[in-house]
Amino acid sequence: QKEVEQNSGPLSVPEGAIASLNCTYSDRGSQSFFWYRQYSGKSPELIMFIYSNGDKEDGRFTAQLNKASQYVSLLIRDSQPSDSATYLCAAKGREYSTLTFGKGTMLLVSP
């Protein structure tokens, strides 16, 4: 059974701090990994994806992947109250397979 695990949170950080969101996955065949942000009452929206070991940066967001440890993380620098949302990690297996989602981590950024 493919599983993606996330701490449900909430993770509370002050405005301006770095928020670190973590995710582990069980399927070693997973090829790529996605981070979605979901505001309350809204649909998930893609933040970024990563498929190579190491870091990938996009603005204030950095995704990190360690396939040996089956670990993915998302760092949000200079956190803003508008970043308060649930962050969903998802893993994708071989080409054309579907995404398996974690249950998400709630992030609260306080002014």
Next chain:
Amino acid sequence: DAGVIQSPRHEVTEMGQEVTLRCKPISGHDYLFWYRQTMMRGLELLIYFNNNVPIDDSGMPEDRFSAKMPNASFSTLKIQPSEPRDSAVYFCASSLNGNTIYFGEGSWLTVV
């Protein structure tokens, strides 16, 4: 470009009634997914289509659920008869070549 369009956005129905949820994927996308989201179980994949053909329906809870995709621009998810435990948000999503998945706004279903 228009995103994934779902209807209805909200539905309240009585137990035993038939519910039909509709979805129009992003034009040109060849994959369509139906997900269900609840607090307890998170986002669960119910079924997905590739080029209008159902590929994997192993996530469909039981025979009360059915899904169709008669053409590339339309899909339905039907629940008959509905039960209170079916109350959830149902998301339709689409992708091109099975890559990045884009979600619709969701259909919020309450069965009383």
